[in-house]
Amino acid sequence: MAEIRTFLVESNDVGKRIDVFLSEKIEDMSRSRIQKLIEDNKIKVNAKEIKSNYKIKNGDEITVEVPKPVMLQIQAEDIDIDILYEDDDIVVVNKPQGMVVHPAAGNYTGTLVNALLKKCRTLSSINGVIRPGIVHRIDKDTSGVLVVAKNDYAHQHLAEQIKEHTVKRVYIALTEGVIKQDQGTIDKPIGRHPIHRKKMAVIENGKRAVTHFKVLERYKENTLVEARLETGRTHQIRVHMAYIGYPLVGDPVYGFKKQKFNLKGQALHAMVLGFIHPRTGEYMEFSSPLPDYFQNLIEKLRRMS
Known part of the structure; x- marks a missing residue:
């Protein structure tokens, strides 16, 4: 059985968004979690379905169904x-x-x-x-x-x-082609591809997606880049780099059809992750070295350049 919590709106809370109001009232539930419950019609006002931006009124009875x-x-x-x-x-x-x-x-x-x-x-x-x-x-x-x-x-x-985009996420990627500029920002919305539904694409009505990139090394026909995610959309780096004409080496979905390095997938590594520990409030940062296949490929490209 789901747990049902009930709240009655008083005059000093009138005008607040319902997700803000409930995040203040329910200490063990985040605003994003509340918004998800609203989407799933688990939160109602006066027995009626509402949206996250609903402004509460005096005397509203809010019921929250917390799934077990x-x-x-x-x-x-x-x-x-x-x-x-x-x-x-x-x-x-x-x-x-x-x-x-x-x-x-x-x-x-x-x-x-x-x-x-x-x-x-x-x-x-x-x-x-x-x-x-x-x-x-x-x-x-x-x-x-x-x-x-x-x-x-x-x-x-x-x-x-x-x-809130406060998590530090740094990736290392190897692209096809030689990128001329030393750094750049790709701010293009990403959503489901209108025809190929298993793919993502830059589309006008997609969700905002921002990738910052910096060139680390250039080779004869490829570029090693550092990519920092400001947002975290599905396949974001792969889609964004392909959009500007430099798809990732080995990418079977967004890359070149003819692959010359016989990789098992895209050359992309999540090198650094930094965040605030949820319990202690301490900033923590972790990193991992490039896997052997990636490092070996870089050394090969250096010899070829």
Whole structure:
């Protein structure tokens, strides 16, 4: 059974947005979590569905249906993973290229979540059975640093930081072509491709996406860049770099059809992740070196240039 919480609006709160009002009243629930419940029609005013921007009125009766956490049913698997840091609230891992972050249709084993369920006693329940603990993702063929929440409190705080764009996320990428400018910013909205629904694209009515890039090295036909995410849209770096004419080397979706390095996926590595610890308030930053295949490719390109 879901827990039902009821609130009656008094005169001193009139005019507030409902998501702001409830985030002040419910200490263990973030504003983003409240907005998700509103989207799912779990929050009503006077028994009617509303939106997050609803301005509350004097005498409004607000009911909040808090779903009961679902017991995790994904199988725990004894898979070796590189844990960079762990405490009672979070676990930071260095995900290898080729590993899927969480189970999905047709792929329920061998994921990072399967591995974490074996090594951690608990993971947050906010994203349900399939994605426990997953606050943010990196693609299957992207390697690097990822933080996972072990409880709902940590999940809510980390999700809020991501939403406010305060999490530091630095990637290293290898592009096709030689980028002439030393640095730049790509501020173009990203959404689902209008025809190829499994792809993302720069589209007019997409969500705002901002990528800052800096050239680290230039080779004969390629460029090594540092990319910093201001936002975190699906496939953002891959889509943005392809949009300006420099797709990632090895990218099977947005890259060149003819691949010359025989890679297993795009040359993209999440090198640095920095955030405020949800419990202590301390800034923490983690990094991981480039995987061997990536480093070997760079050395090869240096010899060829």
